[in-house]
Amino acid sequence: MRPFDFQRADGLDHAAQLCADRDSKPIAGGTNLIDLMKLQVETPQTLVDIHRLPMGQIADTDEGGLRIGALASNTATAVHDRVRSDYPLLARAILAGASQQLRNKATTGGNLCQRTRCYYFMNIDQPCNKREPGSGCGALKGIARLHAVLGTSDQCIATYPGDMAVAMSALGAAVEIADASGKSRSVAVRDFHCLPGDTPWRDNVLEEGEIITAVILPPPVEARQLYRKVRERSSYAFAMVSVAAVVALEDGRFSRADLAFGGLAHKPWHDPRLSEVLLNKEPSAQLFDEAADVLLDSAQGYGENDFKIPLARRTLAAVLAEATGMEL
Numbered sequence: 001m002r003p004f005d006f007q008r009a010d011g012l013d014h015a016a017q018l019c020a021d022r023d024s025k026p027i028a029g030g031t032n033l034i035d036l037m038k039l040q041v042e043t044p045q046t047l048v049d050i051h052r053l054p055m056g057q058i059a060d061t062d063e064g065g066l067r068i069g070a071l072a073s074n075t076a077t078a079v080h081d082r083v084r085s086d087y088p089l090l091a092r093a094i095l096a097g098a099s100q101q102l103r104n105k106a107t108t109g110g111n112l113c114q115r116t117r118c119y120y121f122m123n124i125d126q127p128c129n130k131r132e133p134g135s136g137c138g139a140l141k142g143i144a145r146l147h148a149v150l151g152t153s154d155q156c157i158a159t160y161p162g163d164m165a166v167a168m169s170a171l172g173a174a175v176e177i178a179d180a181s182g183k184s185r186s187v188a189v190r191d192f193h194c195l196p197g198d199t200p201w202r203d204n205v206l207e208e209g210e211i212i213t214a215v216i217l218p219p220p221v222e223a224r225q226l227y228r229k230v231r232e233r234s235s236y237a238f239a240m241v242s243v244a245a246v247v248a249l250e251d252g253r254f255s256r257a258d259l260a261f262g263g264l265a266h267k268p269w270h271d272p273r274l275s276e277v278l279l280n281k282e283p284s285a286q287l288f289d290e291a292a293d294v295l296l297d298s299a300q301g302y303g304e305n306d307f308k309i310p311l312a313r314r315t316l317a318a319v320l321a322e323a324t325g326m327e328l
Helices: 012-019 033-038 074-079 081-086 088-095 100-105 108-112 164-171 273-278 285-295 308-324
Strands: 005-008 024-027 046-049 058-060 066-069 174-178 184-188 211-217 224-230 241-250 253-262
Touching: 012 024, 012 046, 012 211, 024 033, 058 081, 066 081, 074 081, 074 088, 074 100, 074 108, 081 088, 088 164, 088 224, 088 241, 108 164, 108 211, 164 211, 164 241, 164 253, 224 308, 241 308, 253 273, 253 308, 273 285, 285 308
Parallel strands: 005 046, 024 046
Antiparallel strands: 058 066, 066 211, 174 184, 174 211, 224 241, 241 253
């Protein structure tokens, strides 16, 4: 690990000012950043300690939703009474994402900002456009089992590794962001992460000096909430495919169908066309196939990860069948 300066922020404005330097990184739980620093993937000159800032509260909003502070631990969020009763999808996704020890340290903001676990990104001796722009993407013709089949580019086929953001995407949550000038803005979780395109090094929409302050969940809805994660082993592992679903039926037809997917793209994948396909129709195997056709119409495998395309189809059908009480 390379030497670095360590500064403790005494307030949000101070933290944002310190983080405005491109060679600075905020640190709270450190469950992802410290690993990357040990591997010299991340080499910040300054770490800005924000874990003592008052951003760990979980509180009701005036609109009936829930505000989860950026420094709320994953454990605190998963066991919160309102999360468990009104947003069980989020609790299940968090519990599927990491061990108890990691959940105790990991924070809401840090979880959203975690970086890919691509083999080539994590190994500084391998080519990676995300880590070193212009060096190439080793995964394109290399080890790609964990990699993306949607939203890829010739610059990068890495996946976003998290579970929490997939659930938040299906729930329609928003990220609250503040900057050094005291201004704040809100970005839908669905729009927070970036696809690689020609700038694979950019993971999300945060600008220099901006810090996540909270995630806002909308008021709960009457619907079935499910999270299914398909992984290579039953203990903690990254998703090959995951599906977060908020589904409701009225008179035997879909009245709500909000779906998000993990393990398939550089960001939690949300395709609004799926709702259009499903709404006002009766559940059936044929309808589930139609939805999968829409989801995967631009999917592209890279050899080792070709299996993800039929796996995503089957997982989507299984989740929709469970949500509607249908037997396939």
